[in-house]
Amino acid sequence: MKICILGAGALGCVIGAALSEAGHETWLLNRSAAHVDAMRRDGLWVHDEGGERAITVRASTSAAEIGAVDLVVVLVKSFHTEAAIAGAMALLGPDTTVLSLQNGLGHEDILAQAVGRERVLAGKTYVGGVLLAPGTVRSGVVGKHTYIGELDGSVSHRVLAIAEAFNSAGLATTVSENIVGTLWDKLLVNVATGALTGITRLTYGQLYSEPLLKATSLAAVAEAIAVATAAGVRLGLSEPETAWKLASEGLPASFKTSMLQSLEKGSITEIDFINGSVVRWGQRHGVPTPVNATLHACMKGVERAMADEQTRQNDARQQEEAKP
Incomplete structure (x- = not known):
């Protein structure tokens, strides 16, 4: 699965690192040139329960460089949602799904207005992350669950496929029929x-x-x-x-x-x-x-x-x- 993390800060890098290690073509999209340059040069350094390690990742400041993906995982700050998705339209192909894992309420409506409600999934994650320096994060994945679902509560093939991809990466993920x-x-x-x-x-x-x-x-x-x-x-x-x-x-x-x-x-x-x-x-x-x-x-x-x-x-x- 080709995945883009839109807003690859602390949490985005933690999730992106797990998906990258699991073999998915995962792109980390962030506005910070220093952060992206550090990851391109030295890899993404992850500190977790197992110690620290450098993970080879794909990182960019440009959605156009990445091109169309299967899944966009939105993790920008809430107040940047509208501007971020407007600047990331190059990520959208005919079958691209957009999943919000942001904090708070209301992002799904903003995304639906921008890309069409039929593309949008909602979700919440309890995974934790801290950005220690450009290209370096502290990861909190163990024991942390993620929940995703269709806005209408149905259980679709696409949401099951995304959950399978996340689970294979060690991100304990459950499909919710009550996403609200x-x-x-x-x-x-x-x-x-x-x-x-x-x-x-x-x-x-x-x-x-x-x-x-x-x-x-x-x-x-x-x-x-x-x-x-x-x-x-x-x-x-x-x-x-x-x-x-x-x-x-x-x-x-x-x-x-x-x-x-x-x-x-x-x-x-x-x-x-x-x-x-x-x-x-x-x-x-x-x-x-x-x-x-x-x-x-x-x-x-x-x-x-x-x-x-x-x-x-x-x-x-x-x-x-x-x-x-």
Whole structure:
């Protein structure tokens, strides 16, 4: 199977590495020339339970170089979805399938509008990854499950073939007949830790040793469960404690959430698609979500402070360069 990972950052490289090692023609597509150059020159260095190793991978900054593929796995940040798929149309052939494994809710509709709903599959993965340096990632695959499915809940030949490819690569993958519920199950895990680590800047080891933060996490997840229930979503997770435990399962104490990683890179986060989604769905179905609303607001404040500091630094740099 010819596969392209659209948005081969930390998680994309972890999944792409597994698929490459399994013998699939897997392309890692990323905008960062430094990241792509490092992988082309030295291979993709993967640190996991077995140690570290370099994997020969195909990497590019250009969809045109890759050409049409059988499967596009979308792993760009939520707020880049529309622009990313618009710039990747060269990946689409007559039978190309587009699978979103992104965090949060709403990406499937964006992709469907761009490429046609008939091409789109939805999915969620609990695989973890951290980008240590250009061309180098820490991988968290063991014990982490991935779920994929057709938007209408049917079990098609194509979704079964993709699941088989993933499973053959050591990516434990299940076909879901209730993908909306699956999306919500993963959202609950993101709600459990994402915003809290972004606001506090704590690693998992630090977060999970603070009882007050656990209490806040459980309250946020409980709100999300109430919203999903009111919306008629069939959840696989029914207890906040389960989401809290799933978030860290199999990951080291040094692990940082994707939300915290984004902030450390000076980027905005996916908060609008995670806690923000809970708040919007809550408003739609008449369910109060004060904890999620507070976490969402605080994260927007963190992003604002970061943007203002970047502006201040840029202004200071320009003033310094303008001096005679």
